[in-house]
Amino acid sequence: MNLGGGCKNPQTTISVAWLPSCDHTVACPPSLDSDKKCPRIFHGKQDGRGGGGKTNGTGSSWHHLGSYPSVDDKEPKQRCSEEGFDAITMDEAGVMLFFKGDLVWKGFAGAAELKNASWPEIQGPVDAALRIHHPDRPSIHDNVYLFQGKHLWAYAQGRLKDGYPRLIEEEFPGIPGDLDAAVECHAQECSHAATVFFFKGTVVYSYDLTTKELKQRSWPSVANCSAAVRWLGRYYCFQGIQFLRFDPVTGQVGANYPRDARDYFMRCPGRGHGHHTQGNATARAIQDRCSGRPFQAFFSDDTGRIYAFREGHYFQLDSHRDGWHAWPLKHLWKDLEGDVDAAFSWDNKLYLVQGSQVTIYQTGRGYIRVDGYPRPLQAELGVAEADAAFTCPRSQALYVIHGNHLRRVDLELSPGHPGPLQPIPHAHVDGALCTSKGVFLFHGSDFHHYADVDQLIKATAPAPAKSIVVDFFHCPPPHAVGQGAPSLHHPQ
Structure with missing residues (x-):
């Protein structure tokens, strides 16, 4: 033992x-x-x-x-x-x-x-x-x-x-x-x-x-x-x-x-849910926060909630003290399915980007979809596509990343009017997040940290790569356990 x-x-x-x-x-x-x-x-x-x-x-x-x-x-x-x-x-x-x-x-x-x-x-x-x-x-x-x-x-x-x-x-x-x-x-x-x-x-x-x-x-x-x-x-x-x-x-x-x-709540011989995932390595990797499988998007809001999205599921990072769980998107956002490509929050609203469409949810005790959504990303924000997007705390500026460029969009203008393209030292990113601790760009199993947007724009080379699962998900270093942490099953 x-x-x-x-x-x-x-x-x-x-x-x-x-x-x-x-x-x-x-x-x-x-x-x-x-x-x-x-x-x-x-x-x-x-x-x-x-x-x-x-x-x-x-x-x-x-x-x-x-x-x-x-x-x-x-x-x-x-x-x-x-x-x-x-x-x-x-x-x-x-x-x-x-x-x-x-x-x-x-x-x-x-x-x-x-x-x-x-x-x-x-x-x-x-x-x-x-x-x-x-x-x-x-x-x-x-x-x-x-x-x-x-x-x-x-x-x-x-x-x-x-x-x-x-x-x-x-x-x-x-x-x-x-x-x-x-x-x-x-x-x-x-x-x-x-x-x-x-x-x-x-x-x-x-x-x-x-x-x-x-x-x-x-x-x-x-x-x-x-x-x-x-x-x-x-x-x-x-x-x-x-x-x-x-x-x-x-x-x-x-x-x-x-x-x-x-x-669901205790380990009992011969019992448990989630057996359908046991023989499915892909399903296990999606639900295992420590698998190293990429996350498609992250977002944080002014209340301190932080979410990560991976292939139709989400993890809540700010509640990690009490445990972890990969929940289907529809558990929190009714009728939402598929991959989330980018996410950000502003003015008590959550924006979820899927392909060329964006859906807005009013935040509060829960998330309520705003009438008329989803609608084209171009019509809402003035950009055709986004690999990642982020807003920083208490700011109306949205930053949209596509390929190796970043654009600023003023969210107080409707529709959004994007600024000029600015190069960043990354050929591609999967997701982005901005908190009081700075800007984080995610790619594959790694993330890169910048003190602020200015440092990101002025950088000529990527910031040092660090492990997403170690620093954000409190997992053992991947090389230490070979296949990441065990797949966990929790109450639905």
Whole structure:
């Protein structure tokens, strides 16, 4: 068993100390690809013991540093039983916690641990759990809350906070005890208000963390949740071992639910979804962020969201703490299919270029296609085609790249009026991105970084090439593992 923080197969152990963000644990749902493991990134020093023995370099223990035993561990009957779980939540490091009785599973696979080893202050099963999301209040942001009876316990960095436990009603006025489930809702996904949903029987309570306003939701499709969790911007209600995916604003449940959690949220012998991709190397490479297969486009917006597009799928990069998933385009942009050749955002709108057409989506809680689109790129922006395009934060200037030239388009003019062609030191690029850290051009498996547009235009040779999968997707160096990281399968 490898507890040293690397990816392991029978031949090779790889260190992940090189990762650019070594302050969290990568959350990896069950892989159906042999016995490879997901990278583990530990806070501070590492040792060879189980989760309770890890430290953060200052001597304090961290409850979330559990191990990932192989699929043939001796406890699948407990983890994969029909009973389901008492509570589920992400912790502050992005590890999903599954509570059942006196046990807890840390991550999507592996042996159970005694709950008291990590949370000795709580005796007996917990009723509900959540990870608070409230950036405007740093004192509680990312705190993990555990509920039992009429009380709650709040943990920051794995330690019980002063003043806890306390009555639930003191922290959340109007919320009863003996809850069934709870889940946080991010402001940008929940009508612009940081919210917590509490479930008790058929009643769903909505509590606004800023105004402290309490409402009851009439959500007949989302009731009797035994556990609930938010994962990668999606909201799930568990009913025993079954689960639903629901809209946090309307309470509507998606098609083809309920589904069995043992096929999606945990590694159980003989179970799992995505079998149709196992014999298809191309499909696996598209969905494996670490395969080195090129990405066709990238974009970022002023809210900090970053997306990468690859052959009809997208990855969200800014939520990597909680894991990775390749989602079909239509999951976020209704009716959108095929390759995205270029993408950029401006004025609360997202522009997606496919061939000679552009489609505009209004952004907000979700993406709503603007009436009348798609329409010709030439009519909208004044250019006939684009290999890549980008806007920089809080700028109305669009930069369109085709071949080895770049053109500036003023987005405040309609239709767009492109400026003169300006050469760049690249014969071709697949995608481009501009953030507060500069301009990034992507080609094949590499990217090139420039401080700003001026530096790109003045350059006479390409900036040094760096690995996309290593620096943007937190993968092991390709030469270290031969075929990239294992193909991962996650909840739909």
